[in-house]
Amino acid sequence: MKRFTLLAVAAVAVLAAGACGTTEEIAAPSSDATAGPVTVKDGRGKEITLPKPATRVVSLEWGETEILASLGVMPVGSADNKGFAVWDTAVTLDPSVKDVGTRGEPSVDSVVALQPDLVVMEAERGAPIVAQLEKYVPVLVTIGSDARRNLDRLRDDVTMIATAVGKKAEGDGLLADLDARIASAKTELASAGAAGKPFAMADGWKEGSTVSVRMFGRGALVSDLGTAIGLRNAWTTAGDPQWGLGQTDVEGVKALDGKGVTFFYNASDGVDVFADGLRGNAIWDALDFVEAGRARKLPSGIWTFGGPKSCIQWIDAVVAAYQA
Template identity: 65%
Template sequence: MSRTRFTAIVAATAAALLLSACGTTENTAAPEASASLAGPVTVTDSRGKAISLKSPATKVVGLEWGEVEMLVSLGVMPVGVADPKGYGTWVTAAKLDPGVKDVGTRGEPSVDSVVALQPDLVVMEDDGTATLVNQLEKYVPVLVTKGSDAKDNLGRMRNDLNMIAKATGKTAEAEKLLADFDVALADGKKKIADAGAAGRPFAIADGWKEGSTVSIRMFGQGALVSQLGIQLGLTNAWTGKTDEAWGLGQTDVEGLTVLKDPNLHFFYNASDDTDVFADGLAGNAIWKSLPFVQQGHLHRMPNGIWTFGGPLSGKQYIDQLVKTYTV
């Protein structure tokens, strides 16, 4: 599976966001340079807790890959990351330096390894428990992001990025990232409309195999990458039950028979080269009968496009969706 802690968008119009962003990025270099040297800074995290720092954090540990991507894209190379090898496999939008320390797995990071790095700040997602946060906060400030919210995942992504940017003195960089992201969305939507593909259906999934059984995880309306497609003017064809946090649901190959539209394109990731769709279902009669398989509308995403990332991974997804619907 592409995410170990599964048991665990929608913002204002692109035009309005672009106007807002353009008005805030022209003269930020000097203030931001001084802000990075100043302090203190206080950030309210997803728990509603005020995190106070003597100055913007420069030595940061990231415990989830979406937040790690955000840190790197802001110009803050973490000193420690949970499973940096896995990050290198699944995330190519913002690459880590070779010297970044491994602090354990994302599901179970090592508190000792984190504390040994003497960071100014630890950034992690809300995992539904307070155990790890309480352990870490004995030694270091912890900023807890929301990580996902199927009610508004694009808005949540923006909020998480801005929260991290404020804590690290990188607000100008965040404004630039979001402005570029909004341009990509607006440009992609126009290209799809110009190609006559507005409203066309899509579905996004990943999967895993246990024995001879293939389980499929579908990305519903509120999943982050689904929201990208919707904002581009496309229609998510998967309407099955999903969870409230991630917008993810589970099915099997029989469940995919509801995807009947011959214009539907089906996207999936297999960055670790475990391709259950090409390998696990190759001989399955139901799979071979599905319209998107017969039409050749099955798309394995290029390796390293993270489905739970920040603006840079989002732009990678946008590029692939636009490319598919404008050929």
């Protein structure tokens, strides 16, 4: 669970080789899929010009991998495919997608060997690997997260990626689906008497006997989603400026006690820190939402840093909990 430490949530390499016909087999081309040169301004403010929309794409982070596959462009390469299958079930990677190493340390050689038209990665990965890759292939750097405007940031990233791969119409469709689900969820929650209800979202890990809890504060993507569907994030402690995340412990979680909170958490890897790691912990067991059965594990495979399809999965799970 160390990959969930506060500063380790960011971008990495997602790469894989496949036949040039992979994209055509997965989805029908959109109207702009065979267009001429395309220019997009990436998260660095840098203009990236391609002679034509990219079809052989390597993605360096799970959220971007999901977005590409959702658009009908299966990446030729991706980092940590096994982990992706565990944590992000919004899409399924084709068996042809080549794994090019861990998200933290993708192999530049493996990326380049795939002869991609484009590499997509998040800003937090930093300049060194960007500079290495740009010697061989155009690199599109997404923002990945921005706690000041995470839903709008997601829209910008989806539109940018969709434009670069000639799938603007599909990108607009993904965002329209998300908007429609936000609107319907708000109505469903209001009908269930849950409008304005407090929620909290966390994940955690255990090292030795110490349990660390990572809270999704205001500005985190799922926090913004919760607000958009009419709920209220009860965790008010400021998180980091990029991801809206903050670290605490069981004592810190006591700040949520007595507020009628529904506490959601993620444990897709099968390590349930809250149900198992805190079993018998007097502080945890005494919290009102634990006693009342409002500590809810999300269904496995909902990536809380994902694209529109992951966002819809999260909304579905949350709405179901309030309707139960």
